[in-house]
Amino acid sequence: MAAAAVVCAAAPLLAGCGDAGGLRSAGPTPTAVGPERLWPSLPPATRAADDYGAGETAVIKGVDVPGGKLRKVDPVTIVRARVTSDPQDYKDVVDALADCGDPGPRTAGCPVLDAYYRDLSGDGADDLLVAVRAPKRQLYTQVYTYTGGKLIQIMDDKDAVINVQLAGRSVVVRSAADLPGYEYRTSWSYDPHQKAMLPARDEIIRTGAPSTPAPSPSPSRS
Structure with a gap:
């Protein structure tokens, strides 16, 4: 009897040794399947895939940022400076910026929407998020940061x-x-290595029935 007790203590999961609440086998474990490389003889790419400006940055000149605080700068001033530096890239909004004042009042036709401020780069300071309406219901979504004494898109x-x-x-x-x-x-x-916003995740998804949208954060008006 003593020997039998020792066997059950050493192997409590053996049939007849454990009580009704003991662990039970769930059966054989499925074999893990890893990614399988297709067409292994395919030669490596010789050029990068086409993208849509990922990783591109631009230093914005001619804009004073008091104390390095982007909240102290009119977003229209920043957008106008960006457009002025590359008028060909923004030729579809050049004329519309005339409705944004400077000189004159800002009217409803101004394509620069109200700004938002969030720390997106993780440096503890607010970055500027701004959107610019373009023809054919297009929208420029832009982010600016101030670092190292420079205003950078x-x-x-x-x-x-x-x-x-x-x-x-x-x-x-x-x-x-x-x-x-x-x-x-x-x-x-x-991305701290590229020092730019990168499209970390890009997907196409099926849209379901309309639902009640979540409350949007309030913009900080200039």
Whole structure:
């Protein structure tokens, strides 16, 4: 009897040794399947894939940022300086900026929307998020940061935008897809190595029935 007790203590999971509440086998474990490389003889790419400006930055000159605080600068001033530096890239909004004042009052026709301020780069200071309406329901979504004594544009995306959302330190751009009933969602996040906002996640998803949207954060008006 003593020997039998020792055996059950050493192997409590053996049939007849454990009580009704003991662990039971769930059966054989499925074999893990890893990614399988297809066409292994395919030669490596010789050039980078086409993108849409990911990782591109631009230093904005001619704009004074008092104390390095972007909240103290009119977003229109920043956008106008950016457009002036590359008029060909923004030729579809050059004329509309005349409705933004300076000189004159800012009217409803101004394509620069109210700004938002969030720390997207993780340096503890607010970055500037601004959107500029373009013809054919296109929208420029831009992010500016001030670092090292320089005003730098770290994101510039243009698309047929449904809406733009903030998720932590990511900017999520929802845009129209070519397929009916679908939309694109691109999540832009700051990359400390590239020092720019990169499209860290890009997906096409099926849109369901309309639902009640979540409350939007209030913009900080200049």
